[in-house]
Amino acid sequence: MESVAKGERPVDAAMRELADLPFRDLGFARVDHHRHLRRGLPEVVLGEGKTAAQIAGIIGELLTGSGGDGGPVLATRVDAAKAAEVERLVPAVRYDAVARCLVAGERPFVDRGRGPVVVVCAGTSDIPVAEEAALTATLFGSRVDRIHDVGVAGLHRLLAVRERLEAATVIVVVAGMEGALPSVISGLVGRPVVAVPTSVGYGASFGGVAALLAMLNACSSGITVVNIDNGFGAGFAAALINRKDD
Amino acid sequence: MESVAKGERPVDAAMRELADLPFRDLGFARVDHHRHLRRGLPEVVLGEGKTAAQIAGIIGELLTGSGGDGGPVLATRVDAAKAAEVERLVPAVRYDAVARCLVAGERPFVDRGRGPVVVVCAGTSDIPVAEEAALTATLFGSRVDRIHDVGVAGLHRLLAVRERLEAATVIVVVAGMEGALPSVISGLVGRPVVAVPTSVGYGASFGGVAALLAMLNACSSGITVVNIDNGFGAGFAAALINRKDD
Amino acid sequence: MESVAKGERPVDAAMRELADLPFRDLGFARVDHHRHLRRGLPEVVLGEGKTAAQIAGIIGELLTGSGGDGGPVLATRVDAAKAAEVERLVPAVRYDAVARCLVAGERPFVDRGRGPVVVVCAGTSDIPVAEEAALTATLFGSRVDRIHDVGVAGLHRLLAVRERLEAATVIVVVAGMEGALPSVISGLVGRPVVAVPTSVGYGASFGGVAALLAMLNACSSGITVVNIDNGFGAGFAAALINRKDD
Amino acid sequence: MESVAKGERPVDAAMRELADLPFRDLGFARVDHHRHLRRGLPEVVLGEGKTAAQIAGIIGELLTGSGGDGGPVLATRVDAAKAAEVERLVPAVRYDAVARCLVAGERPFVDRGRGPVVVVCAGTSDIPVAEEAALTATLFGSRVDRIHDVGVAGLHRLLAVRERLEAATVIVVVAGMEGALPSVISGLVGRPVVAVPTSVGYGASFGGVAALLAMLNACSSGITVVNIDNGFGAGFAAALINRKDD
Amino acid sequence: MESVAKGERPVDAAMRELADLPFRDLGFARVDHHRHLRRGLPEVVLGEGKTAAQIAGIIGELLTGSGGDGGPVLATRVDAAKAAEVERLVPAVRYDAVARCLVAGERPFVDRGRGPVVVVCAGTSDIPVAEEAALTATLFGSRVDRIHDVGVAGLHRLLAVRERLEAATVIVVVAGMEGALPSVISGLVGRPVVAVPTSVGYGASFGGVAALLAMLNACSSGITVVNIDNGFGAGFAAALINRKDD
Amino acid sequence: MESVAKGERPVDAAMRELADLPFRDLGFARVDHHRHLRRGLPEVVLGEGKTAAQIAGIIGELLTGSGGDGGPVLATRVDAAKAAEVERLVPAVRYDAVARCLVAGERPFVDRGRGPVVVVCAGTSDIPVAEEAALTATLFGSRVDRIHDVGVAGLHRLLAVRERLEAATVIVVVAGMEGALPSVISGLVGRPVVAVPTSVGYGASFGGVAALLAMLNACSSGITVVNIDNGFGAGFAAALINRKDD
Amino acid sequence: MESVAKGERPVDAAMRELADLPFRDLGFARVDHHRHLRRGLPEVVLGEGKTAAQIAGIIGELLTGSGGDGGPVLATRVDAAKAAEVERLVPAVRYDAVARCLVAGERPFVDRGRGPVVVVCAGTSDIPVAEEAALTATLFGSRVDRIHDVGVAGLHRLLAVRERLEAATVIVVVAGMEGALPSVISGLVGRPVVAVPTSVGYGASFGGVAALLAMLNACSSGITVVNIDNGFGAGFAAALINRKDD
């Protein structure tokens, strides 16, 4: 191997070999049986922009294909109609209609976290995104404490849950409209906050841009942000942050 | 209580107690029976982004739940189909199809204002937003004088209503397209103007952005602005400005 | 006059006559000696985009020109260099370096308001805009109570001034970055809030756009918004809202 | 009348009288029977954002209401379904399905122009907007010469029609995508060009913004621009420019 | 020539010949001695983005180069420093410091228009752009009537000049901030309006975008728009529209 | 011909003749029978924004009209419903449901390229755009090698295909979301990369803008970019780049 | 305390007391001597938008004012000129010219983290932001490992540091231009990534927006994002995530 590092052509040769890893080509998607090992975490399929047949095909391969390890698999952003069709094709899946996610090959929960992940949402309309985050964090080994409907217009509601917020290792805050909730929560408790802007709002909310910008410009420190409506990303990041050190 | 203020932990303790206020958790929304008292004004539910079942549940709780005080309740941005479903679940509601609002537990009008709120709109297509403002201001205790279809392209129509404009304590001006009406009205009469841009228009109106920007840059003074299509916000602010001093 | 209303040409004739109002043409600006009467308020000159000579010329005409009434005059958005030059040309002016405003012909304060206007700002960098608002409201006949540096990241600071906030007839809230302060203040006290986004911030604050959008999308009710950094507009609107009924 | 000009109140009084013009209030729209006289041109109703019943009501009033003069009336941006409903309510209308316009009370064409208006469009998909312009210009008294499908990718097609372009008093150029056609045409012939960007395109055309910006930044001189897809505005402006001097 | 049109290759050949027109290559700019003839109008140089040496070189070539015809030449968007340097290199030029333009080879004014072009501006800060338009229209053969400082916040000023507006063949309206003036003027008088948004304003004026959008969305008809601050383009288009028919 | 170049009028005369080229007017589209010859490539119809009847009419004319040469013809951006209707009207077409394209008059493949065009896509949802590119490149005479689902999150998959990438004359890289794939591929292999951003994503992907901007700002050299979702444009450009020198 | 929770007024009373916390008013800033305790972390002053005198005043108060605890204090976004002036006023500060930060009252480093924070930057121009992050993380108790200049255009450089990346508890990735580095790093190693877009770039990088959008849309999971150029925010969040559990 030492000779490899000395010139350019040998590097190429080595790289070509290295790439010969065990993944299987479904035609429309390279299903990666090792990503699981490499990241230490389950497989995730982004349902949006894929047909039900494609989702079912990928889930099936991951569950029972050659090299498939039986799961778990999480498919996000799957609407009810598409979910029904996938369930018909792969009966082993379970659909969470609030979080709009499909889960397959679920296993008994093992707590891999240093503490609870608290998922807070500002309003009733933010719940689907919050639930996507909560479901994701759970599947990735974190206990989740859910707090709904505690917007900045009613601070006393927020103060009522302060103790639960302080118990968190990391807090996921989901809010649309003016997106001020992460600033206020981060100012109250010294925990890492993963902020999720939602597309809840109208007019100059521009599909969540107002909330996104507010969160990026938060005057409180310790806040990081994910994409609009990206409950999965927030739940995943929270679980990763929360993970017990190896 | 004096000892509370001396250190940090006791503050926390006090805050935890304070937060123990009477609100009831519906699972999807914390219905706040005291907001009414604290703000001196009825409850409002933003209908957009909520299911008919959620709207009905919140209205029901506010009307007849433990601690519910019978109303009034205003639900905004409810389309006709959703309204019909809510009416089926909570028969006591009334639907205003132009303003796209549901009202429940309405009470006899008591004038709490220093004078009339005038609601002006520039074109026929702006009427729904203007009516949302007018309905809101009425429910919050202001007499409303409505003036429709007096755009800047026909100044004589505007001059015809100048006396009514001058009689106002506050004027709500609703306009889409180039959003010039607030500037012209504010230049004519020395009253506070709450400007509401609407999404009426096409092409480079960008869903109301052109009108919003015009209103924010008005060369006349005394104009403040709310979100695009936010008739509720304008009606509420107008009623608050108009309120007789306590 | 009755015959005027019957046809189109006579209307034109009348309008032509009506337009013959006493204003004087300086070449670069029509100085309006009656605007003062018509609006019941002093003259204001937007300094930005005008040369020092132009500002001095307009102020001079308003103070001592034919039909000039001696003031008061307020010139906004005047930087220190330009102010020095105007002071050289029109010695009677006073420069407020924090608010970046020139005042001429100032008169003894007469309280024309129903109560105090409270001007709150979120951070030290927002002070110039807040002072522009405070100076304007004062000149237009409102007592002003100033509260500085009470951002949402430290809620206890805000709670410390709650009583002063509740004493206001109208509250001007000045904030940059994520612009969350108006939401929180409006949720605490039932007063009309005029929100002023500032260009304080960097990166994705986009020169105040983040704060502007947050304020337009505020989930608390009773908030109206003015242009970015428009302290004058907020102070003027607040004074107009606060004005004792005629 | 001379005394009117001396003070503020009399001006007001006069203005109030002047405003007493003959227009009739339909509840949802002030139908103006004199606009026709004052502008010397027919009535136009923007169909978008109005219900079929509203459009029919306004057309009916203009045709046969008290003070109605029988037309002509042009209603723009009316889709086929809405048009069918209006035709049922007001049988006297004619629908132009390509231009998506309703016409009522049409009169024999009288040429009021100094020459022809040429309407050019870049591609097949731009035809509806071009036809809206052509129909409008015709109704407002201009002869129209239509040239379709002569984009900048095939210059020889453009050169083939150069003589017709040079015969125009004013040229309306309709183009989507990169919106380059007005620059090229204006560079070829020394005629005023009214450029209409269309929403034809996808991706980074942003609903016509790319074409709009290109037209505003045209390096050829003599080009002015209207709103995206605003065939009516272009046809109207062209007819106004083309009008024989009174 | 007839044989040329029958196939593709010969077309190419002809085009190659045709292109052999008399223009001269300065290295940095192809100075076109025939554009003048082809468009029937003087030469224009956009000064912005060019060095003083480049501007002087182009002007010199147009005045006295082989094929140069002595002018006139108009160079726009030239700041005072650059103008001084050009004047040093080409003494025959004249600098208009308000319009920020250089003129060379000016000739006695010959009225080529059907009537006057009226140039209106909303505020003192808009004057430079208005003067660029007025100077351009004059050089291109139109009489110009200038009206300054008649914004929408003081309608009586506008009514005072209504007669002059009605005398125009075409009206150029220059306005920044909310850009409402073209709508109001176009609603008053039935003349073609060329609207020029300016970058006057701050905050959410976004360098003239607010005014630009307002003008594109004007509810009055007969308005066409040019680029922000493009006084030249508006003056040129107005002169072209105003030109006596050949 | 030499005399033509000496003055302006003769040029015009010549241009008028030149324009008399053989194209046929269908009313809605000028079908150009010579474009094929002039560019050396088949005809393309942009299906978006055209009705099925228009598409069928154009295809029919190109196949069998006077001067029609039988194809091939490619119609892009045709959805399944429209395709079915076109197939009913012009049975000779073939529909590629993945690429959403219609092909008519297809001919046996002749390799006109210097090597293979490799089309890479980042995710399953990007396949339709990749297939549009691949189909286009094939029809325009390039051999295509397809590589699917090799995003930057799994570099080993990319390394596995490095040899195929290096064999390409030009690489088309199709990616949505963060659009990072072209940078990484261009950094690996020294081939021209044509990058196609797709609208795959949600929230702050803004319909492909995020990917578009990433590709335009790529830190690797040798990348050029086409419009969002413009598989056709990328395939065409790749085939043109790949074409054997004449 | 129990009685407090029963009604609204007592809550107010309690809140008023609670707010009586020990902070001191400097006129321009409320210096908070307890924030330190409440968050368990040093004081931070955003230097941007503050004068040198203001910065010096705040630092002085925090170091030696009544209740001041001697530091440490970190002032960010301070340019060299301002820093020199602050150093003159408060000699005890140290200026980090690369990170553009002032530090005062620095204490011996105590490792409070679970492991190292790795700070990676893509290019030489990103170093100032990376250093701001590294300095912040260090001050807040994390060991930092710096890796510079490992962009996606040269993957082998990245692979060379893979082991150091895998040793991190959390990775801060700083990149401008297309912002692809976080995606690639997150795909390689299963650690939480805090991504910092920088304003490095030109043209369509739009001051860092391209990188920001790319990072928000990253296809790899486990990435969260802070504001453009917000090295402080990323360093703070990283230290908070890395903090040993209490």
Next chain:
Amino acid sequence: MESVAKGERPVDAAMRELADLPFRDLGFARVDHHRHLRRGLPEVVLGEGKTAAQIAGIIGELLTGSGGDGGPVLATRVDAAKAAEVERLVPAVRYDAVARCLVAGERPFVDRGRGPVVVVCAGTSDIPVAEEAALTATLFGSRVDRIHDVGVAGLHRLLAVRERLEAATVIVVVAGMEGALPSVISGLVGRPVVAVPTSVGYGASFGGVAALLAMLNACSSGITVVNIDNGFGAGFAAALINRKDD
């Protein structure tokens, strides 16, 4: 090596070795002595955002450092002041003031291309970007033919150079303002066009965005686009496309 591919850990081990490539760490930049070999092309340094000392350091290392191969090196986007300082530190460099580039270690030109690269620019102000492209293409082994100042407003100038355009292997088209030139050129000649939008323009050109969007939406086929003002990127891509097949 075969055993490497069988599991995950060995892959890591191999990758770690592979990464041990000969690059040298300057502290602020990893200078890569092998990139040259791997890409077969010279080193390029983006001067923008780097200090003169950094640029000089990198150039010096590449010329004479351990592993340095003497060049050539190209540093782009270097203004005159910075260039002078670099020249002082590394006397061997040459500065091209028009293209704003530094070159070091230049070698005799060897034509590696299949034909000439033609670089066309629309206006005098676009020349610096065009020269950056031309210099880059030359350094990377392509003969360059330069055509300046042939905008779409004067088509005859363009026709005059048609033959030179047709002789190109690839055409780089540089244009600001409305960016229409690539469409017109691509419609004339069947060659690959690399389009470079420039920031030349004002107002609604938005720093080159108008031209960028126009180019992305070009209706002619065969156009690909690079970043605004990215002459280097276009020249590099053109040389890569033009390169003789290996």
